[in-house]
Amino acid sequence: MLMKGLRxxxxxxNRINQRRSKTKSAKMQYDIISNSIKKCVGDNQTSITDQRATQAFTELEHLIYQLYKKALSNKLYRRARRxxxxxKKLQKFLHSRPDxxxxxxDKSSGFYIGDAQTIELKAYEYMTTTNAYKEITNGHCPLAENSQLYDKLYPKTTNKSELAHFHGLPKVHKVGIPLRPIIAGIYAPATAMSKFLNSPLAPIYLKVARKTTFIHSIDVVxxxxxxxxxxxxxxxxKFITGDVKNLYIMIPRKGALEALIRRLEKHSKARHIRTLHIDTIFRMTLTVLDTNCFAYKDKYYKQIHGGAVGSAFS
Known part of the structure; x- marks a missing residue:
């Protein structure tokens, strides 16, 4: 892969992997391809349920199953095994080299190979420069406290609860290869609330910003x-492009909350957005912002400026 390029x-x-049957592998492959096509077609306002689409997906499924049933040639099988x-050898090597x-x-299908300590230093430099994160020095993991709040708000659907973690994506298209910081909190206690808030708030934003916002490339045209x-x-x-550095962290919380309240009051009916009272939405907003905690290199941090990169609410 390294010598022959990204493509x-x-x-x-899948033929070498003996853990799955050919039928199961074929189904997984069909689901991946068909879901990708359906999303692309749907994004461009084209039907995915009409007769042509139904026939095309049926033929695609049949083709994939036939390809999996067909035996590999000896030459191709030897190449796949090699x-x-x-x-596997490369994976074992990387596992033995934590450096x-x-x-x-960031913003590409490529990958970065380099010195782990360099990336770690860039991460610390980012946190120091932005001053948006505060280390939690008492040694107590904030997950327990946040989980108690989660338990009061949501019925239990899963036992998996996990503190968010910080990692950076190298921006190889920029000078100096800075990092795009990501707070990965898929199982964090406030993640469900963050996604929940997106439902009533996104339509308001889209309505306000529709005239100056492009949905996708076809909309641009x-x-x-x-x-x-x-x-x-x-x-x-003139066509002008601009780049905002550290956008999520630069958003002032006080100003953002004041703007949110103004929008909620303007677009609410009897101080309600759908079935939610705007005071409830505001309190949920504060909860999401105040529980942006994460782990990095065996230390705990809390974000004190802006919103978390990777949060649906942000």
Whole structure:
């Protein structure tokens, strides 16, 4: 993979994997491909349930099952086995070398291989420069306290509760390879509440910002065509891009909360958004912001400025 580039695909690894049957592997492969296609088609306002789509997905499923039933040639099978062993050898090597980091990069399908200590230093430099995080020095993990709050708010659907953790994605497209900080909190106590708040608040934002927000690339083209039709496109028209550094952390909490209250009051009916009272939404917002705690390198931290990168509410 390292020599042949990002587009290279190791052949027939599902055939080498003996833990799954061919039928199960074929079904998993069909689900991955079909779900990706359905999302793409749906994003472009095209039906995924009409006769053509139904026929196409049926044929796709049949094709994948046939490919899995077909025996591999001896040459291809030997190649697949050889590359399978190479990958396992590489995994074993990386496991024995904690000084090497292999991770996904920001805004690309590529990966970064480098010195783990360098990335660690960049992470500490980011936290020090932004001053957005405060180390919890009492030695107590905040998960227990946050979980108690979670237990009061939600019925138990899973026993898995986990403190968020910090990691950075190297921005190899920028000078100096800075990090994009991510607070990964999929099982954090306030994650469900963060996602829940997105439901009543996102429609308000979309309504307010629709005229100046593009949904996807096709929407850009359509809006540009309207812009030209209305006679706004001139020889002096300029296209300008901008980059906000540390966007999530730069958002002032006091100003953001005041803006949120104004929007809630303007778009509420009898001080309710759907079935939620706006005071309830505001208290839930404070809970999400006040429980942005995470672990990094055997230490606990609490975010004290802005919102967590990776949070649905942020």
């Amino acid at each position: 290279y695909i190791i052949p027939c690894q 590359e399978y062993k190479q990958v 090497i980091i292999l991770c996904q990069i 359509r809006q540009l065509e309207i812009y030209i039709t209305n006679g706004h496109f001139k020889p002096t028209t």
